[in-house]
Amino acid sequence: MKSFVYHQPKTVADAVRLLSQRDTMAIAGGQDLLGAMKDGLFEPGHVVNLKSLPGLREIRETSSGLQIGALVTLTEIAEHPVIRRDYTALAEAAESVATPQIRNVGTIGGNLCQRPRCWYFRDPHVHCLKKGGDQCYAARGDNRYHAIISPGPCYIVHPSDCAPALLAFGARVTIASAKGTRTVALKDFFQMPDKNLKGENILQAGEIITQITVPKPPAGTRSTYVKVREKDSFDWALVAAAVVLQIQGGVCRRASVVLGGVAPIPYESAEAAKSLVGKTVNVQTAAAAGSAAVAKATPLEMNAYKVPMAEAVVKRAVLAAAGVTG
Amino acid sequence: MPQQKMKRVKTTITVNGETREVEIEVPDIEAQWGDPSNMRWLGKRIPRVDGADKVTGRAKYTYDIQLPGMLYAKILRSPYPHARIRSIDASQAERLPGVKAVITDLTREVNYVGEEVAAVAAVSEQIARDALKLIKVEYEPLPFVVSPETAREPSAPRVTPQGNVRGGNPRERGDVDSAFSRSDVVVHEATYSVPPRSHCCLEPHGLVCQWQGDKLVAWASTQGIFSVRDELAGALNIPASNVRVICEHMGGGFGSKFGARAEGVICARLAKMAGAPVKLMLEREEEQLATGYGPGVTAKVKIAATRDGQLIAWESETYGTGGVWGEASVPLPYIYPVPNVRTRHFDISTNIGASAALRAPGHPQASFVMESAMDDLAHRLGMDPLEFRMKNDPNPVRQAEYRLGAERIGWQRRNRTPGAGSGVVRRGIGMASAVWGGGGGAGSRPTVRIGPDGSVEVRLGTQDLGTGTRTYVAAIVAEELGLDIKQVKALIGDTDYGYSGASGGSTTTASVAPAVKMAAMGAKERLLATVSQHLQVNPADLVLADGQVTVRGGSARTLTWKQACALLGKEGIEVQGEWNPNLQGSGVAGCQFAEVEVDTETGKVRVVRIVAIQDCGQVMNRLAVESQIYGGVIQGLAMALHEQRLYDEQTGRMLNPNLEEYKLPGSLDMPDIEAIVYDNPTGKVSGMGEPPVIPTAAAIGNAVFNAIGKRIHSLPITPAKVLEALGKV
Amino acid sequence: MDDERDKKPQDTPEEVDASRRTFLRNLGVSAALAGLLSSGAILEERRAKRAEAETLQAPPAGAAELRGTVRITLNVNGKSHTLEVEPRVTLLDALRDGLGLTGTKRVCDRGSCGACTVLLDGKPVYSCSVLAVDAQGKRIETVEALAQGGQLHPLQQAFVEHDALMCGFCTPGFIMSLKALLDRVPQPTEKQVREACAGNICRCGTYNRIFEAALDASRRMRRG
Numbered sequence A: 001m002k003s004f005v006y007h008q009p010k011t012v013a014d015a016v017r018l019l020s021q022r023d024t025m026a027i028a029g030g031q032d033l034l035g036a037m038k039d040g041l042f043e044p045g046h047v048v049n050l051k052s053l054p055g056l057r058e059i060r061e062t063s064s065g066l067q068i069g070a071l072v073t074l075t076e077i078a079e080h081p082v083i084r085r086d087y088t089a090l091a092e093a094a095e096s097v098a099t100p101q102i103r104n105v106g107t108i109g110g111n112l113c114q115r116p117r118c119w120y121f122r123d124p125h126v127h128c129l130k131k132g133g134d135q136c137y138a139a140r141g142d143n144r145y146h147a148i149i150s151p152g153p154c155y156i157v158h159p160s161d162c163a164p165a166l167l168a169f170g171a172r173v174t175i176a177s178a179k180g181t182r183t184v185a186l187k188d189f190f191q192m193p194d195k196n197l198k199g200e201n202i203l204q205a206g207e208i209i210t211q212i213t214v215p216k217p218p219a220g221t222r223s224t225y226v227k228v229r230e231k232d233s234f235d236w237a238l239v240a241a242a243v244v245l246q247i248q249g250g251v252c253r254r255a256s257v258v259l260g261g262v263a264p265i266p267y268e269s270a271e272a273a274k275s276l277v278g279k280t281v282n283v284q285t286a287a288a289a290g291s292a293a294v295a296k297a298t299p300l301e302m303n304a305y306k307v308p309m310a311e312a313v314v315k316r317a318v319l320a321a322a323g324v325t326g
Numbered sequence B: 001m002p003q004q005k006m007k008r009v010k011t012t013i014t015v016n017g018e019t020r021e022v023e024i025e026v027p028d029i030e031a032q033w034g035d036p037s038n039m040r041w042l043g044k045r046i047p048r049v050d051g052a053d054k055v056t057g058r059a060k061y062t063y064d065i066q067l068p069g070m071l072y073a074k075i076l077r078s079p080y081p082h083a084r085i086r087s088i089d090a091s092q093a094e095r096l097p098g099v100k101a102v103i104t105d106l107t108r109e110v111n112y113v114g115e116e117v118a119a120v121a122a123v124s125e126q127i128a129r130d131a132l133k134l135i136k137v138e139y140e141p142l143p144f145v146v147s148p149e150t151a152r153e154p155s156a157p158r159v160t161p162q163g164n165v166r167g168g169n170p171r172e173r174g175d176v177d178s179a180f181s182r183s184d185v186v187v188h189e190a191t192y193s194v195p196p197r198s199h200c201c202l203e204p205h206g207l208v209c210q211w212q213g214d215k216l217v218a219w220a221s222t223q224g225i226f227s228v229r230d231e232l233a234g235a236l237n238i239p240a241s242n243v244r245v246i247c248e249h250m251g252g253g254f255g256s257k258f259g260a261r262a263e264g265v266i267c268a269r270l271a272k273m274a275g276a277p278v279k280l281m282l283e284r285e286e287e288q289l290a291t292g293y294g295p296g297v298t299a300k301v302k303i304a305a306t307r308d309g310q311l312i313a314w315e316s317e318t319y320g321t322g323g324v325w326g327e328a329s330v331p332l333p334y335i336y337p338v339p340n341v342r343t344r345h346f347d348i349s350t351n352i353g354a355s356a357a358l359r360a361p362g363h364p365q366a367s368f369v370m371e372s373a374m375d376d377l378a379h380r381l382g383m384d385p386l387e388f389r390m391k392n393d394p395n396p397v398r399q400a401e402y403r404l405g406a407e408r409i410g411w412q413r414r415n416r417t418p419g420a421g422s423g424v425v426r427r428g429i430g431m432a433s434a435v436w437g438g439g440g441g442a443g444s445r446p447t448v449r450i451g452p453d454g455s456v457e458v459r460l461g462t463q464d465l466g467t468g469t470r471t472y473v474a475a476i477v478a479e480e481l482g483l484d485i486k487q488v489k490a491l492i493g494d495t496d497y498g499y500s501g502a503s504g505g506s507t508t509t510a511s512v513a514p515a516v517k518m519a520a521m522g523a524k525e526r527l528l529a530t531v532s533q534h535l536q537v538n539p540a541d542l543v544l545a546d547g548q549v550t551v552r553g554g555s556a557r558t559l560t561w562k563q564a565c566a567l568l569g570k571e572g573i574e575v576q577g578e579w580n581p582n583l584q585g586s587g588v589a590g591c592q593f594a595e596v597e598v599d600t601e602t603g604k605v606r607v608v609r610i611v612a613i614q615d616c617g618q619v620m621n622r623l624a625v626e627s628q629i630y631g632g633v634i635q636g637l638a639m640a641l642h643e644q645r646l647y648d649e650q651t652g653r654m655l656n657p658n659l660e661e662y663k664l665p666g667s668l669d670m671p672d673i674e675a676i677v678y679d680n681p682t683g684k685v686s687g688m689g690e691p692p693v694i695p696t697a698a699a700i701g702n703a704v705f706n707a708i709g710k711r712i713h714s715l716p717i718t719p720a721k722v723l724e725a726l727g728k729v
Numbered sequence C: 001m002d003d004e005r006d007k008k009p010q011d012t013p014e015e016v017d018a019s020r021r022t023f024l025r026n027l028g029v030s031a032a033l034a035g036l037l038s039s040g041a042i043l044e045e046r047r048a049k050r051a052e053a054e055t056l057q058a059p060p061a062g063a064a065e066l067r068g069t070v071r072i073t074l075n076v077n078g079k080s081h082t083l084e085v086e087p088r089v090t091l092l093d094a095l096r097d098g099l100g101l102t103g104t105k106r107v108c109d110r111g112s113c114g115a116c117t118v119l120l121d122g123k124p125v126y127s128c129s130v131l132a133v134d135a136q137g138k139r140i141e142t143v144e145a146l147a148q149g150g151q152l153h154p155l156q157q158a159f160v161e162h163d164a165l166m167c168g169f170c171t172p173g174f175i176m177s178l179k180a181l182l183d184r185v186p187q188p189t190e191k192q193v194r195e196a197c198a199g200n201i202c203r204c205g206t207y208n209r210i211f212e213a214a215l216d217a218s219r220r221m222r223r224g
């Protein structure tokens, strides 16, 4: 790790002012960033410690929903009784992240803003497209863990487990910059590589997430997060799905289906959601939602397996969310 | 003195983890371990004597050695798979404050990503890392190849001047072609493969080197303190007697830690140049790139049996991947005798660094190939796969183990027809076998010392890899002298103690234990001789047990241990032991049964239960032997489902040189494991550290076959491969 | 190909690095390879220069900044220690190299093995992935703190008796993860035990015995 000047701002205004300067990066829990700095992937001369900011560590329940400070840890989210009850998919997603040690330190803000795990991107010696090089090595290389849905030219998958769950609940993020704050729907936060090759979201230099707002789900909402990985003791999702359903009188009134591990962003499948609305959730309708979710998949050479897997994961998540045994 | 009776025996010697057999002449001395049921320590469950040190963090591993004025070293490694080094400019690094020594003369050509190019020593690890970045290397990248398949193509870049494909001499016995063409045989042909796997020792390779004048003291994380000594002495051109190597505790080797290796020589040189002690421990990425790996193999096989299930012919063509010059042969056909055999083995050169021995070199690979083929052939024959093996395995120990294992796993519950179950999650049961030598070799020179104050010490320059060497060394002496194990101090891990060989090939126990036993017997004989003079009785009438010396036949004259030792005079006694082949034996047998669940929608395999049975002749420490079985099974499970070193063909770089994408299973992936030490009353001790890793992957593969009726022909068995085999991709 | 690349707008100078290109072209490397490898040293030098220029800018008022070597105080195992570290030093390195507490092990240095697990305010964390400066003001517990007055902690005792360790290099990390569990959940189920150490890797393969040991320790602790 290159040596750096460590800034401890006491206000968000100070933090974003510092962050608007060159060669400067924000650190929250550091569970992603420190590793990348050790690898020499990033070598900022200045690091701004968001942990020194007050007021970003609370989970607040309001009449309209939840406000989660960007510095809330994943453990806090996974263990929060209200989140477990009313926002089950989020609690389950947070709990599925990495390991107890990482969840005790890693923050929700960092989870949303963490960088991709693509092995070409992470190798500081490989100058790939995302880093300003002239080719995506995954397109022709070992792409077993890469995207099955991407407009190109880059095929990373978004690594966050919490993002699909938050997106499925219609969460918004509050972004602070020198100009003040704004809130953006999470679905408009993430960007496909054809829009933004170097980053994965709309954040500009000098911007940070301060808070995540999750609207209160309507009565009858049930949700779950299903993650398939090669091994159970910490692993990234091969495929994951967050499913939020509102069920009334046995019929699905509203649905959102967001997949992880399949695209450069948490991938919301409107087709899958649409296929469920107005139907009774059963094995057939759940399976149909699974098929709808992968209808647009165009797998690469080594990751076609993710297509049937995603179908199954969506089907299971739908059934589990609805409390129907398959 | 009567002429010493001599005996010619076959013994094993281990060089860099590869075990060879040689014949030597040794004294033929009667000695017996005795009946385990009469023993207080041996064969019982003995908690390891250094356990408390390890659980408290007191145990000092090489990584933990800190010396006054110690510097930290780091190695600059090639980012290219193949390149000529045009120039190295380290002047900026040399000028960085805190840098004390720089080496740039290591090589002019690099052959794999991670090969050593330069090294620095500095006052802190951070400064050493900073300094590496200031070294400017001009590389001329050269053509490379990292995939063994590509390397075999005629147009592939040549990795060695002789080309990329080496070996291939056919080995043949019987009449293979006519056996295969007989009308009463069933033939099965397939290709199976195992990828290269990393050792992933938790403590990395590394040393701390300190010069005292022209003498070198080196702490090393090693499986062979004497092999490190000899290699350092050779490389530094100093007498071996000027080098002392210490390894009190070490964090895993699995075959990768013999010799000083490049980092050892670099560390010693930097320490000499800087005039200060230097610590050089590799980082995880370096561990993955440059410390070897178990070679991969691809095997095209053809196997035949008569309709009633008698193996009759085997033919295989195997391709091993062991780096530029590595040899990666596999013992095929494995375990089950076949009368007509033709094998050809090729070694494929690639730019991925040299392979190293990895726990039971070649055997887990051979097991996966052979046992998969056995199961597939049994299926074709319409035979129960266990019955098929029992028919073809002449080993009586394994025959008994088969019956035991079948009962413990509930073999009758398996699918009669593979894949016959229904539902999304399918269960299956499979099994496979293991064979290993486990005999010892001559050379260990332990000393047992009894002090006049009653203190007992046993000293030997062996090392404890976590296998429990230190514990049984103490236990053998305690047993012989009738003492509590706490009264015996076992000093190991220092070349200042008597010579002992490297720990590899599961030869340690069968080499060390007999020699320690002989030393302890000698010490006992000397002690009892003194006591017998004192008590005026025949030494044969003395009994040494429970911390006292008694006289047989009801005499009331009893000496406590302390009283007896007080008779020894100021200097006490010190007796050296030598290896005694009569106390050890070779040829251990094992088998394992696995039960799995396969999720046919996600392709994920969950191992539910493993029954692992292993014999090792006379058991020294049952607790430790069980631990070795657990460990073997768990590493075998990792091999079955997760492990593979992945290289990128475009860049020649390893894609997963870490512990994140190089996947090792953890607590949530563990099956229920039943570890059974099969008591085989040979009266001879054999090693068994390696064999429990051999059959696990094959047993799991066969269980998957039993569950879904599809064979996964290559390891690891990933969800992607399962979904593909099920026709879902 | 190479020339075309030269014409690309240099939006991020560090990524399209002229000196690196020249350097590689001089060697007659193909364009594909030239794109592949960034020449660490040169890049580094440029970054260093830029960082230097950057640091000349005045920091905004009100924001503390840690620069160079800083003096920190760590509360480790109930004792206060003062040491000097750069901000980039991890808690793990501060404990091992700074305070000589080598019971905590370094294996991956990347948050993927658990050998460096310590407790921060009672919660297990990877000390390799926490900066030492950030651990100030927190209660830090390492494996060295467990045995009291020569008496092993019941968890340690159980590890020894069940032979829940072989080489022992992973052991301190497992013990700390499980100590945190037992402090919180005195009567855990096996599932909870497995979950508590899901962030720890053991290459020797001691997991099953670790589960036994943890459950046994919990029984002993309840008996007192």
Ligand SMILES: Cc1cc2nc3c(=O)[nH]c(=O)nc-3n(C[C@@H](O)[C@@H](O)[C@H](O)COP(=O)(O)OP(=O)(O)OC[C@H]3O[C@@H](n4cnc5c(N)ncnc54)[C@H](O)[C@@H]3O)c2cc1C
Residues within 6 Å of the ligand: A025, A026, A027, A028, A029, A030, A031, A032, A033, A034, A035, A050, A070, A074, A096, A097, A098, A099, A102, A105, A106, A107, A108, A109, A110, A111, A112, A113, A114, A115, A159, A160, A161, A162, A203, A207, A208, A209, A210, A234, A235, A236, A237, B660, C110, C111, C112
């Ligand atoms: C071995 C391992 C396994 C893992 N497994 C998983 C997994 O299964 N699932 C998963 O989702 N994650 C996983 N992770 C990633 C894990 O680091 C994140 O989940 C964690 O939440 C990151 O949070 P942090 O606070 O530590 O982020 P940091 O490392 O501090 O920051 C990450 C990035 O986000 C930026 N950032 C942080 N906070 C903000 C903010 N408020 N506003 C703007 N930018 C910000 C930082 O600048 C940095 O670029 C794993 C990590 C490791 C090392």
Ligand code: FES
Residues within 6 Å of the ligand: C105, C106, C107, C108, C109, C110, C111, C112, C113, C114, C115, C116, C117, C126, C127, C128, C129
């Ligand atoms: S050393 Fe910290 S997690 Fe591996």
Ligand code: FES
Residues within 6 Å of the ligand: B202, B251, B252, B466, C165, C166, C167, C168, C169, C170, C171, C201, C202, C203, C204, C205, C206
């Ligand atoms: S005991 Fe060796 S790694 Fe766990």
